[in-house]
Amino acid sequence: MSITKQRQDTKISRRDFLGGAAALAGTFTIVPRHVLGGNGRTPPSEKLNIAGIGVGGQGRWDLEQVSSENIVALCDVDERRAAATFQRFPNARRYKDFRKMLNEEDRNIDAVVVATPDHVHAIASITAIQMGKHVYCEKPLTRTVYEARAVAKAAREAKVATQMGNQGMAFEGNRLINEWIWGGAIGAVREVHAWSDRPTHVGKKQLYWAQGIDRPKDTPPVPSSLDWDLWLGPAPYRPYHPAYVPFSWRGWWDFGSGGLGDMGIHNVAPVFSALKLGAPTSVHSSSTPVYEETLPLASTVHCEFPARGDMPPVKLHWYDGGILPRRPEELEDGQELSREDGVIFVGEKGTMLVEGWGGRSPRLIPEARMKAYERPPKTLPRSIGHHKEWIRACKSGTPTRSNFDFAGPLTEAVLLGTVSVRTGGKKLNWDSPNLKVTNVPEANAYLHYQYRQGWTL
Numbered sequence: 001m002s003i004t005k006q007r008q009d010t011k012i013s014r015r016d017f018l019g020g021a022a023a024l025a026g027t028f029t030i031v032p033r034h035v036l037g038g039n040g041r042t043p044p045s046e047k048l049n050i051a052g053i054g055v056g057g058q059g060r061w062d063l064e065q066v067s068s069e070n071i072v073a074l075c076d077v078d079e080r081r082a083a084a085t086f087q088r089f090p091n092a093r094r095y096k097d098f099r100k101m102l103n104e105e106d107r108n109i110d111a112v113v114v115a116t117p118d119h120v121h122a123i124a125s126i127t128a129i130q131m132g133k134h135v136y137c138e139k140p141l142t143r144t145v146y147e148a149r150a151v152a153k154a155a156r157e158a159k160v161a162t163q164m165g166n167q168g169m170a171f172e173g174n175r176l177i178n179e180w181i182w183g184g185a186i187g188a189v190r191e192v193h194a195w196s197d198r199p200t201h202v203g204k205k206q207l208y209w210a211q212g213i214d215r216p217k218d219t220p221p222v223p224s225s226l227d228w229d230l231w232l233g234p235a236p237y238r239p240y241h242p243a244y245v246p247f248s249w250r251g252w253w254d255f256g257s258g259g260l261g262d263m264g265i266h267n268v269a270p271v272f273s274a275l276k277l278g279a280p281t282s283v284h285s286s287s288t289p290v291y292e293e294t295l296p297l298a299s300t301v302h303c304e305f306p307a308r309g310d311m312p313p314v315k316l317h318w319y320d321g322g323i324l325p326r327r328p329e330e331l332e333d334g335q336e337l338s339r340e341d342g343v344i345f346v347g348e349k350g351t352m353l354v355e356g357w358g359g360r361s362p363r364l365i366p367e368a369r370m371k372a373y374e375r376p377p378k379t380l381p382r383s384i385g386h387h388k389e390w391i392r393a394c395k396s397g398t399p400t401r402s403n404f405d406f407a408g409p410l411t412e413a414v415l416l417g418t419v420s421v422r423t424g425g426k427k428l429n430w431d432s433p434n435l436k437v438t439n440v441p442e443a444n445a446y447l448h449y450q451y452r453q454g455w456t457l
Contacts, residue, residue, distance in 0.1 A: 072105065
């Protein structure tokens, strides 16, 4: 039984509580946590009441992972795409507008899963956070650098449990990367290469989604199941087109951030964690032709990070769209880099190759070096499961490994790469405390944008 349902008879509205505060002066009163909107914890033995915002596709999978709890409300702007989720959780109340859902279900919701397109992440997350709800948000945390800073700040102030949906942070290999690097397996790391084939799929010679194209000229009718205005949310208005939904939005500047925002979050996360990275000091890039509406087909991004404690400055290089880094000399003859996803840590005493997304399978190269390596003790706590970590955090306050204090700076750095790409590859000197590019003034226009009327953080 939910703690919310157990206490239903004791509920009062925030207005009633605040309006009667003076009369209650000097009287000891116990008020439920949902009335105060604070960060009270649900006992581990009781179930959370969870709402989903964006429940088709990835959102459906996320909700399945937390279905041990009570799924009480579902919100999606496309009834057809959400139909399978509605059927899976028939007792959950249904909505199209998450603002209405959160307002009407305020007292019934403990936590929220946000799995909308990127351009809605920030507003949905902050709205829930400011109401005292715990939040799980898909990656990238936001669509703009400014939003990433704002969402992390709001979560910190509200003291709610948060997690970004980069599941690789729960992988065993992700933890091994940290322990091996911290144990000196390859010495001090001054250079890292990370990549993904997105938006292409090199092995299958196809596109995951379109990039490097112009806006379509035709204006087909909006499907009857889709509320197009709500789908656009804060983004500038444009006519509906199937080139944007349900999944191809990732390649459009107004809605997503391409391969970098999609798989960059996954593959750069273990780098951020192992090397204890924060804000870069500069970012520059190169790419195939940049279009006004969409990201380029392929790009490389180069970030410079300052020294951190006893760790030296490091350069991080990103490659997408099928571009690979230079083949490491330590790699044995006949072996090649994965065309899909990977990371190379270049240390002063050796090289570590990570194969697969999210830091799945690290190894020292060449193979003889790996066979001779005496692994250090496992010092990091092992994961109980990515989504289970968030559920535990909601109930106990134990931070998740990818909470918004980690996810915010990671997202900022990744999205700065897209800002550089959008400026034609210019080197951007980054003033993180002031959230400002200091040497290319026009780049600051891409750190955020003007929301449509009716939408605000």
